[in-house]
Amino acid sequence: MTTEKQVLDRIERVRRRRAVVREERITLAHGSGGKATRTLIDAVFLEAFRNPLLAPLEDGAMLALDGSRAVFTTDAFVVSPLFFPGGDIGDLAVNGTVNDLAVCGARPLYLSAGFILEEGFPVGDLRRIVASMAAAAEAAGVTIVTGDTKVVQRGKADGCYITTAGVGVVERPATPSISAARPGDAVIVSGPIGEHGVAIMLARGELGIEADTVSDTAPLNGLVAELLDALPTQVRTLRDATRGGVATVLNEVAGASGVSVVMDEESVPVQPAVTGMCELLGIDPLYVACEGRLVAVVDGDHAEQAVDIMRGHPVGAGAAIIGWVGEDPPGLVLLRTAFGGTRIVDLLVGDPLPRIC
Amino acid sequence: MCLGIPGELVGDVEEHTDLAMVDVSGVRRRINMGLLADDQLKPGDWVLVHVGFALSKISEAEAKAVMDMLHGLGQAYTDEIDALKESDIS
Amino acid sequence: MRFVDEFRDADAARALAARIAARCEPGRRYKFMEVCGGHTHTIYKHGIEDYLPEAVTLVHGPGCPVCVIPMGRVDDAVHIARQPDVIMTSFGDMMRVPGGAATFLDAKAQGADIRMVYSPLDALKIARDNPDRRVVFMAIGFETTAPSTAVTVLRAAEEGIDNFSVFCNHVLIIPAVKAILDSPDLRLDGFIGPGHVSTIIGCRPYEFIARDYRQPFVVAGFEPLDILHAVDLLLGQLAEGRGEVENQYARVVPWEGNRVAMEAIGTVMRVRPHFEWRGLGFISHSALEMAEEYAAFDAERIFDIPGTRIADPMACQCGEVLKGVLKPWECKVFGTACTPETPIGTCMVSSEGACAAYYNFGRFSRERVREATRA
Numbered sequence: 032m033t034t035e036k037q038v039l040d041r042i043e044r045v046r047r048r049r050a051v052v053r054e055e056r057i058t059l060a061h062g063s064g065g066k067a068t069r070t071l072i073d074a075v076f077l078e079a080f081r082n083p084l085l086a087p088l089e090d091g092a093m094l095a096l097d098g099s100r101a102v103f104t105t106d107a108f109v110v111s112p113l114f115f116p117g118g119d120i121g122d123l124a125v126n127g128t129v130n131d132l133a134v135c136g137a138r139p140l141y142l143s144a145g146f147i148l149e150e151g152f153p154v155g156d157l158r159r160i161v162a163s164m165a166a167a168a169e170a171a172g173v174t175i176v177t178g179d180t181k182v183v184q185r186g187k188a189d190g191c192y193i194t195t196a197g198v199g200v201v202e203r204p205a206t207p208s209i210s211a212a213r214p215g216d217a218v219i220v221s222g223p224i225g226e227h228g229v230a231i232m233l234a235r236g237e238l239g240i241e242a243d244t245v246s247d248t249a250p251l252n253g254l255v256a257e258l259l260d261a262l263p264t265q266v267r268t269l270r271d272a273t274r275g276g277v278a279t280v281l282n283e284v285a286g287a288s289g290v291s292v293v294m295d296e297e298s299v300p301v302q303p304a305v306t307g308m309c310e311l312l313g314i315d316p317l318y319v320a321c322e323g324r325l326v327a328v329v330d331g332d333h334a335e336q337a338v339d340i341m342r343g344h345p346v347g348a349g350a351a352i353i354g355w356v357g358e359d360p361p362g363l364v365l366l367r368t369a370f371g372g373t374r375i376v377d378l379l380v381g382d383p384l385p386r387i388c
Numbered sequence: 389m390c391l392g393i394p395g396e397l398v399g400d401v402e403e404h405t406d407l408a409m410v411d412v413s414g415v416r417r418r419i420n421m422g423l424l425a426d427d428q429l430k431p432g433d434w435v436l437v438h439v440g441f442a443l444s445k446i447s448e449a450e451a452k453a454v455m456d457m458l459h460g461l462g463q464a465y466t467d468e469i470d471a472l473k474e475s476d477i478s
Numbered sequence: 479m480r481f482v483d484e485f486r487d488a489d490a491a492r493a494l495a496a497r498i499a500a501r502c503e504p505g506r507r508y509k510f511m512e513v514c515g516g517h518t519h520t521i522y523k524h525g526i527e528d529y530l531p532e533a534v535t536l537v538h539g540p541g542c543p544v545c546v547i548p549m550g551r552v553d554d555a556v557h558i559a560r561q562p563d564v565i566m567t568s569f570g571d572m573m574r575v576p577g578g579a580a581t582f583l584d585a586k587a588q589g590a591d592i593r594m595v596y597s598p599l600d601a602l603k604i605a606r607d608n609p610d611r612r613v614v615f616m617a618i619g620f621e622t623t624a625p626s627t628a629v630t631v632l633r634a635a636e637e638g639i640d641n642f643s644v645f646c647n648h649v650l651i652i653p654a655v656k657a658i659l660d661s662p663d664l665r666l667d668g669f670i671g672p673g674h675v676s677t678i679i680g681c682r683p684y685e686f687i688a689r690d691y692r693q694p695f696v697v698a699g700f701e702p703l704d705i706l707h708a709v710d711l712l713l714g715q716l717a718e719g720r721g722e723v724e725n726q727y728a729r730v731v732p733w734e735g736n737r738v739a740m741e742a743i744g745t746v747m748r749v750r751p752h753f754e755w756r757g758l759g760f761i762s763h764s765a766l767e768m769a770e771e772y773a774a775f776d777a778e779r780i781f782d783i784p785g786t787r788i789a790d791p792m793a794c795q796c797g798e799v800l801k802g803v804l805k806p807w808e809c810k811v812f813g814t815a816c817t818p819e820t821p822i823g824t825c826m827v828s829s830e831g832a833c834a835a836y837y838n839f840g841r842f843s844r845e846r847v848r849e850a851t852r853a
Contacts, residue, residue, distance in 0.1 A: 035807055039841060042813035053820065056587045060574075066819055238596050239440075242415040307413030310482075311437070312570075312596070313391045360842060370702045371488040372525015374839040380819050381583070384570030385596060387439050387623065388390050388515055388543055388830055390516055390543075390622035390674040392700070392730070394481035413480070420599060422629050423739045434481060436677060436730050439569070439619075440597025441626040443739070444677040444730050451481055451729035458490040458703055465493030 043362070050074040060381025064275030065318075067381050087287075089209055090131040090270065093201070102137035104128060105196035113160065113190055115234035117227075117246030120193055121163030123322055126250045127273065128197040129171040133252035134269040134325070136206035136259060137199030139171060144178040147192040150185040160191060171250035173197070203263055207328075211267040212288035216356040217334030219327045221254065221341050222247065222349035223300040224277050225319030229308045238385070240311065242304040249323030249346045257340055258327065265330035266337070272324045275379070278317035280326045281354075281364045282378045292364045294354035294376065312385035317366075317376060319383065328356060392436045394446055395419070401429060410437060481729065485701030486524070494706040495529040501713040502533045509535045509665065510712055511802055513655055514672035515542030515830030516700055522839035524702040534709060537802030538825075538832030540654045541672050543619045544571045545824040545831045546755045547647055550786035552577030555616050555645055558781050559590040565608060566592045567601035568616040575827050578788040582616075598630035598644075605634070605642035614777045617644045621678045624648040624766060625739035628746040631768075631775050645777040646768050649753065651675050652683050653764035657755075659691050664801050668712040670705065671697035673727040678743075680735025684723045692721040699727040746772050754787075756824040757796035794823035799832055806836040813837060 050073035060067035077085065084092045091104030108124045125142065132139040144164065148157065168175050226247040233242055251271055258266055268288070270280045277299070281292045294317075301316050309316045323346060329337040334352050341347030364376040398416065399409035406422035408429070420441045421429060427445045429435075435442035502508065512518060518538045521527060527536065540546060552575055559566035559582070566582070573582045573594065586592045591611075595601050598615050605613035617627045627644055634642045651672060658664065671684060676697045684695045694715035698708035708726045715722060725731055746769055753765030768776035777783075790796065793811045798804040806812055806825065816822040818834050825833035 033808075035805075038807045038813065042837075042841065045814045045817075054584065054587075056584070058583045058587045060583060070819075237594075237600075238417070239600070240415055240417045240596075304414040307411075307415035310393050311412050311415060311417065363842060365842065368524045368702075369488070370486050370524040370526070371491055372528040372702075373842075374522055374525045375841055377838050377841075381574065384573055385594065386391060386571045386829065387569045387619065388571055388828065390514075390619065390672075392622070392674045392677070394730075420597075420626075420629065423625055423736055423742070425738050426736075434479075436674070438622055438674065439626045440599050441629065443622065443625075443674065444732065444736065446481055447729050448479060451479060451484070454707070454726070454729065455484050458485075458494065458707065459487065461493040461497065462487060462490035465496060466489055 058381070063379065063382040064273065064279050065379040065381055069378065087208070087210065089135055091135040091137070093135065093206065100201040102132050102135040102199050102201060103196070104131040104135070105194060106131060107192065107194040109189065109192050110231065111189055112234050113156065115246055116230050116244070118248040119160055119163050120191060121160040122167045122248045124193040124195045125164050125167035125171060125173070126248050126323060128195040129173055130251045130271040130323070132197050132199035133255040134207065134271055136203060136269070137201050138256065139173045139197055139199040139252050141176045142168065142173050142195050142197045144175050145194040146178070146180045147188055148180065148182045149188040149190050150182055152190050157191065167250065171252055203259055205264050207266050207269040209268055209270065209283055210287040212284050212290050212328040212356045213267065214290060214356055214358040215331045216267055216328045217331050217352050218281065218292060218294070218354040218356065219329060219334065219337055219341065219350060220272070220277060220300065220353050221251070221325040221327070221347040223302045223305070224272065224321055224324060225305045225309070225316040226302060227322040228276070228319035229305050231320070232308065238312070240308065242308060244302065244304045244308070247321050247323045251323060251325050251346060254325060254341060254344045254347050257344060258337060261340055262329065262333050262337060265333040266327060267330065268328035270326045272321045272326050274320045276316070276318040276320055277324070277326060278315070278364065278376045279378060281376070284328060285364050286362050289361045291357040291360055292354055293357055294364065294366045296366055296369045298351055299353045300349050300351050313387070314383040314385060318379055331355070390438055392438045392443060394434050395437045397429060397431050397433045397435060399431060410435065410442070412437070482701060485699065485703040487703065490703055491529055491706055494703070494710055498534065498706065498710050498713060499531045501710065501717055502531055507533050507535070508667045508713065508716070509537055509802060510668050510670055510709060511537040511539045511658070511666050512670040512705070513539040513541045513651065514675070515545065515828065516674065517670055517698065517705060518542070518832055518835045519830040520700050520702060520705060522835040526702050526705055527840070529706060530709065537666065538799070538835070539658065540755070540758060540800045541620065541651065542828050542830045543623070543649060544575055544828035546649060546757065547575065547618060548754045548756045549577045549788040551647055553579055553786040553788070554783045556580050556582065556585045556590070557784055558614055558645060558777060559585055559592050561612070561781065563612050564591065565604060565611050565613045566590065566616060567595045567604060567613060568592060569618065570594050571828055572616055572618060576821060578786065598627050602630050602634055602639065602642055605639050609641060611641065613642050615642070615644050616647070618647045620649055620651050620672070620675045621743070622674045624747065625678060625736070625742045628742035631746045631772055632742065634775060635772070640774065643775050643777040643780050644768060646747065646766060648747065648766040649755070650749070650764050650766065651679070653761050654755065654758070655687070657758055657761050658801060659687065661801050663803050666693065666802065667716060668694040669696070670708045670712070671695050673697055673699050673731060676727070676731045676735065678736050678739045681723050681725050681731065681733050688721045688723050694721045694724070696724045696726050697731055699730065745769070757790060757800050791822050796823035796825045799825050806833040809833070813841070
């Protein structure tokens with residue numbers, strides 16, 4: 032007779048098996064940031080490009096250049112609609128890459144920008160997007176120093192896509208890493224979660240739902256610098272929670288560090304309108320995208336200090352400790368529910384889809 | 389099997405479409421009230437929303453009855469635990 | 479009052495848990511089925527089993543309308559969606575449900591125009607806005623959802639929208655519960671009844687369960703305290719030797735149901751002679767089809783549908799899980815060959831299926847976690 036424990040162990044072994052892409056064609060799930068994305072990266076990209084700089088799958092690659100260290104990263108931006116409450120694709124393109132550099136412990140310096148434009152796209156809209164990029168770059172203290180433009184036939188793209196790449200210098204001896212979380216560490220989030228994802232769903236207008244939520248897109252490099260200056264070795268892991276939300280980030284931390292993460296549902300900050308939207312659509316705010324929220328794993332004894340530092344910064348005013356790192360069961364994220372029960376918070380297969388049941 | 393969410397009616401029911409604005413924690417959507425033709429609906433009433441339709445008018449009195457019972461139970465239990473703790477100390 | 483948070487109070491939960499434990503007779507074991515997948519979801523999402531004594535087991539029933547759609551029907555729907563002038567509209571729930579060949583997401587990737595909607599009225603709006611396309615609504619759900627489809631069809635008829643039709647997969651709860659009750663290998667002590675179906679059909683249709691099967695049946699709400707309260711009421715009935723229909727969810731469920739909604743269903747739809755349920759097989763009079771008078775809105779009449787039949791995979795033990803004979807993790811393929819990424823059986827398909835809920839939310843050893851989360 033097999034016991035529940037044996038079955039659970041068998042499942043975890045299966046989960047660690049090498050990834051295989053079963054689909055013959057790319058589906059939207061492959062771009063969701065969840066399990067399907069992870070499988071695609073492991074089975075297609077990592078398989079082909081395998082090298083020690085890529086393998087850790089941090090938000091950027093750590094490069095040793097002539098005695099100094101730099102972080103190099105890239106990100107592609109597709110969003111519909113291009114303009115939404117709280118920002119536009121231009122803000123995202125700059126802040127996204129700035130944040131990827133910052134959470135690797137680098138000071139962001141230079142960005143590139145590549146544009147894929149659809150024939151017929153209004154020049155006025157392009158100007159507006161580029162002006163947002165210039166303003167976001169100035170706010171984050173980075174310079175856009177190179178770029179490229181391609182135009183594709185009408186119907187071959189959705190208006191405007193942007194890719195940005197960025198480099199930053201690493202000036203501190205210790206750098207945070209996805210695999211550095213240890214039991215006893217605290218998990219901190221810099222503010223309420225899920226606002227970007229909800230703002231985008233609202234702006235699409237397809238659901239007929241109205242609310243005042245605006246995107247949380249923001250550069251995190253200033254906040255990260257203050258945190259690392261004050262707690263250079265106590266900050267273990269930094270990530271910006273983007274698609275897939277906070278739940279996805281914490282699953283990556285638990286997996287890479289070989290630890291458990293136990294979240295406390297009641298301490299996760301969520302704005303009422305985000306809660307309302309998620310209830311109506313039957314989705315979980317833990318999986319909804321943010322574009323300017325830092326997830327930090329910090330030595331437990333310095334957690335309060337880290338929260339105070341974040342709260343002193345405009346983009347971290349809503350910071351809160353949302354959970355703790357434990358030893359067992361390794362690789363799993365658990366949630367103590369407000370009701371007093373416990374459940375797993377796993378990676379989703381694809382995007383959180385609205386459900387009726 | 390079916391996701392049903394309580395929401396508050398914040399507008400009047402439009403005659404031709406049966407639609408009315410419903411608020412769920414600050415999120416608003418126009419919901420079809422046609423299935424509640426038997427109920428006298430007015431702003432401030434709560435309804436159960438499922439796939440864009442209101443299925444039922446929520447009774448505050450019934451909710452309160454169950455809640456009072458449950459919370460009374462909770463209070464009695466907490467008092468008892470507290471009493472137990474005190475008696476342990478003494 | 480918001481009718482949500484008030485029913486998530488942990489103090490009241492502890493008190494109820496204590497009363498539930500006290501009501502269990504020493505040495506006796508209790509098996510209750512929550513019929514509705516929404517309850518299964520709530521149970522796992524809030525970790526309700528942490529509050530239940532070992533003597534009480536919850537069995538997860540067949541009330542997930544997504545899970546019970548047979549694979550052949552999904553293939554038929556994909557076939558309709560692939561017609562060049564068709565826009566298929568569907569709730570998000572159906573997008574990842576596998577047929578024999580493809581899911582809606584796969585078909586979409588291969589070029590079919592499949593759009594997610596929140597409400598059937600949104601599907602009608604798409605039809606109104608695209609007069610040169612044929613818009614089909616993939617209708618799924620129990621009696622909870624059927625009235626919304628019916629009202630939408632009535633509206634389409636009233637407005638004379640002739641490019642809108644419904645692929646009707648609405649199913650009925652009572653025949654499914656009866657099939658469970660009549661299965662020989664099942665021993666249950668009572669039911670947690672489906673709250674939202676009951677807003678429509680009321681509580682009367684369950685009376686045969688109390689009368690003919692002497693089983694307690696408590697219609698319950700979907701907040702975690704509702705479910706604990708329902709377990710408490712079931713144990714209370716058993717302790718007093720009663721087997722009755724009780725309404726824990728009176729704040730939402732009127733005893734007589736919703737007359738207007740039942741009439742809308744009755745006008746637009748008819749009961750099918752039989753319908754195949756994934757995992758349970760054919761059940762008589764267990765589903766709805768479009769009525770003759772609304773043939774113009776019936777995708778099954780408008781399109782040439784292959785009527786695909788696909789047997790449930792051999793390895794799959796969903797039938798046993800649905801009847802509570804097996805726990806999800808006791809199935810041979812659970813979590814290894816059958817996962818939410820690559821579901822084989824019905825229970826792994828939707829987030830409210832018993833296996834998916836257990837896999838996504840409950841796949842851990844309670845003892846180990848108790849150690850790990852000890853404050």
